[in-house]
Amino acid sequence: MGLDFELILTIAFVVTGAFWLYDRIVFAPKRKAILADMPEAARSALKKNDLPLLADTPKYVAEVKSYFVIIAVIFFLRSFVVEPFQIPSGSMLPTLKIGDFILVNKFDYGIRLPVLNTKIIETTEPKRGDVVVFKYPRDPSLNYIKRLVGMPGDVISYHNKTLMVNGEVVSKEFLAELPISLNPNQEPVKVYQEDLGGKQHETYNSYHHGAPDGDWIVPKGHYFVMGDNRDNSADSREWGFVPEANLKGRAFYVWLHWNKFLSIPSFKNNGLIE
Structure with a gap:
């Protein structure tokens, strides 16, 4: 077998999970504070893709952690269910x-x-x-x-x-x-x-x-x-x-x-x- 998909999926789960946790601890509180101080009109004008980059969140962090949820679902279903x-x-x-x-x-x-x-x-x-x-x-x-x-x-x-x-x-x-x-x-x-x-x-x-x-x-x-x-x-x-x-x-x-x-x-x- 050329590729061990189970190992690759596990590594992807760990890596994206680490970025998700890093974002939650370091950048998410800052984004929450910025949004709380922002006028309603400015908040409404923000595009969905702009939200993860508030508080100078590195683009690579926002990109990698965005895959965590879907990879986590696949990981748990494939590893423990079917x-x-x-x-x-x-x-x-x-x-x-x-x-x-x-x-x-x-x-x-x-x-x-x-x-x-x-x-x-x-x-x-x-x-x-x-x-x-x-x-x-x-x-x-x-x-x-x-x-x-x-x-x-x-x-x-x-x-x-x-x-x-x-x-x-x-x-x-x-x-x-x-x-x-x-x-x-x-x-x-x-x-x-x-x-x-x-x-x-x-x-x-x-x-x-x-x-x-x-x-x-x-x-x-x-x-x-x-x-x-x-x-x-x-x-x-x-x-x-x-x-x-x-x-x-x-x-x-x-x-x-x-x-x-x-x-x-x-x-x-x-x-x-x-």
Whole structure:
């Protein structure tokens, strides 16, 4: 990821907030006094853009602090309420398509400090079957999205395209077979309806052998995640477990689909994420 927008937004919030506070302490009282002594006619003649520059307020201070309110609103909404993401790969097909713009609930899994991702307030716990966004354990500057399959203490097995949790086969029902022309992976796949922890969603299985088979015991404070595109997903089967501290939130809504820059945005995929 080239730019860490969360870090940039945090810096912008701190900088504009510092200028806003500096203005409130140093220049705002002087402007108030000047306005109080000014005749009503002169006050009425003042243009709105002239008010911040009274009392010799430096133009750069007035300019920078004017952005504080809008940046603060965006900062708090994005950091503690909801955050937008775009799906860059097909690892979550058919649930999420390349180019889907999604919303992630930042309130679930605890209120966390921006950038540091440190939890400061407990809220709800992750649930099996949730679609979660998290910091990639091998490179925290990257955000990944997968389905939560294994909770702390679970035994996860995946052999011959069959998923087992704590010794029980996760049920799935065959729905259809997609030809190459209908699959972004450019290969035929089988579509299944999977029931994971009472949450039903569709998955893909290809004819080739994808991520490695194996058995895993999920450590305390960690989670096991997999992509719904089971044979075309780099996930816990390859790189291990997701620490609880890396969780960012639960993906809950697709609000726009825009695959290519020159294409026309579409709302055909809009809806809740199962």
